[in-house]
Amino acid sequence: MSGPVFRGGPVTVRPPATTANIGPGYDALGAALTWYDEVELAVADTGLTVELDGEGAADLPRDEGHLLVRAARAAFDRLGGQPPGLRLRCVNTIPQARGLGSSSAAVVGGIVAARALVEGGDELLDDEAALALAAEIEGHPDNVAPCLLGGVTIAWADDVTGRARAARMEPAAGVHPVICVPALRGYTAASRGLLPADVPHAEAAANAGRAALLVRALTAAPELLLPATRDWLHQNYRRPSMPQSLDLVDALRAEGIPAVVSGAGPTVLAFSAMPGTEGVEAIATKVAGSDTFAVTALDVSTAGAAVIQR
Numbered sequence: 161m162s163g164p165v166f167r168g169g170p171v172t173v174r175p176p177a178t179t180a181n182i183g184p185g186y187d188a189l190g191a192a193l194t195w196y197d198e199v200e201l202a203v204a205d206t207g208l209t210v211e212l213d214g215e216g217a218a219d220l221p222r223d224e225g226h227l228l229v230r231a232a233r234a235a236f237d238r239l240g241g242q243p244p245g246l247r248l249r250c251v252n253t254i255p256q257a258r259g260l261g262s263s264s265a266a267v268v269g270g271i272v273a274a275r276a277l278v279e280g281g282d283e284l285l286d287d288e289a290a291l292a293l294a295a296e297i298e299g300h301p302d303n304v305a306p307c308l309l310g311g312v313t314i315a316w317a318d319d320v321t322g323r324a325r326a327a328r329m330e331p332a333a334g335v336h337p338v339i340c341v342p343a344l345r346g347y348t349a350a351s352r353g354l355l356p357a358d359v360p361h362a363e364a365a366a367n368a369g370r371a372a373l374l375v376r377a378l379t380a381a382p383e384l385l386l387p388a389t390r391d392w393l394h395q396n397y398r399r400p401s402m403p404q405s406l407d408l409v410d411a412l413r414a415e416g417i418p419a420v421v422s423g424a425g426p427t428v429l430a431f432s433a434m435p436g437t438e439g440v441e442a443i444a445t446k447v448a449g450s451d452t453f454a455v456t457a458l459d460v461s462t463a464g465a466a467v468i469q470r
């Protein structure tokens with residue numbers, strides 16, 4: 161069989177930051193945010209060059225071990241073969257290891273860029289296949305789904321194949337995310353290690369009800385976000401690894417502001433009543449007194465990882 165036909169590129173992809181769980185939607189619910197990394201990938205004559213700017217540039221590998229390169233390589237394998245060489249440039253702005261889906265942005269960015277470098281790539285590796293591959297590599301479909309598809313997503317594993325699937329929804333106009341990003345990093349694997357094997361049935365039942373309510377709140381009724389973001393499955397168990405984040409969640413909720421831990425933390429995601437900087441005031445007041453968190457008002461990104469130049 162002949163290999164794929166490559167376009168030279170470069171192609172440029174903008175994968176968004178994402179927030180997962182959003183309270184009770186543990187490992188399922190997610191949303192894309194208007195904060196993006198930028199990935200430029202081109203076919204080269206030979207070898208691999210990796211140029212990194214911004215977040216993580218000092219620490220991330222510049223070889224085949226780079227997460228985005230690994231994801232692009234896996235995508236090329238699915239697309240029929242590897243190019244003779246690769247040139248990668250990343251401009252990273254999404255804070256890493258903070259619960260904002262930076263690893264998903266790298267994985268999805270690599271897959272989407274690789275398929276854009278192959279003639280017919282969008283059909284050979286469609287969004288359903290790209291999602292399954294991204295979840296295989298990243299491990300958590302609740303971040304990769306909104307990163308790929310944009311908007312608000314529900315992810316699950318197919319009962320027969322185990323492959324990641326997702327349903328995408330449009331966010332309601334009144335959903336205004338505000339993120340409070342701490343200086344300290346937190347790693348997903350460590351944060352998952354704090355979760356118990358079992359939870360009481362009554363708490364699982366309460367959580368299921370709020371997760372259902374959360375879908376309605378995010379897509380049609382933002383006024384329900386406070387009750388809809390209450391969780392019983394993960395946040396409190398994770399408190400020892402990010403006490404300041406949980407204290408901030410508690411303080412905001414006590415003021416009637418919907419707030420949760422973003423993904424595996426330690427970023428706190430709150431929802432303001434108003435868009436933009438006006439909306440952050442009430443939240444910033446609660447954060448004041450601690451210089452630990454940087455507060456930024458965002459929107460839900462209706463676009464997922466888009467090819468902005470090919």
Ligand SMILES: Nc1ncnc2c1ncn2[C@@H]1O[C@H](COP(=O)(O)OP(=O)(O)OP(=O)(O)O)[C@@H](O)[C@H]1O
Nearest residue numbers: 227256257258259260261262263266347348423424
């Ligand atoms: N842009 C990137 N390029 C390459 N590797 C990255 C990039 N962003 C993150 N990573 C890798 O992923 C690790 C962070 O993954 P982790 O899943 O712990 O955090 P996160 O993806 O930022 O948060 P979460 O999954 O909870 O939303 C980093 O330490 C780094 O090894």
Ligand SMILES: N[C@@H](CCO)C(=O)O
Nearest residue numbers: 180187300348423424
């Ligand atoms: N659902 C995951 C998100 C991180 O990818 C967690 O909370 O561990």
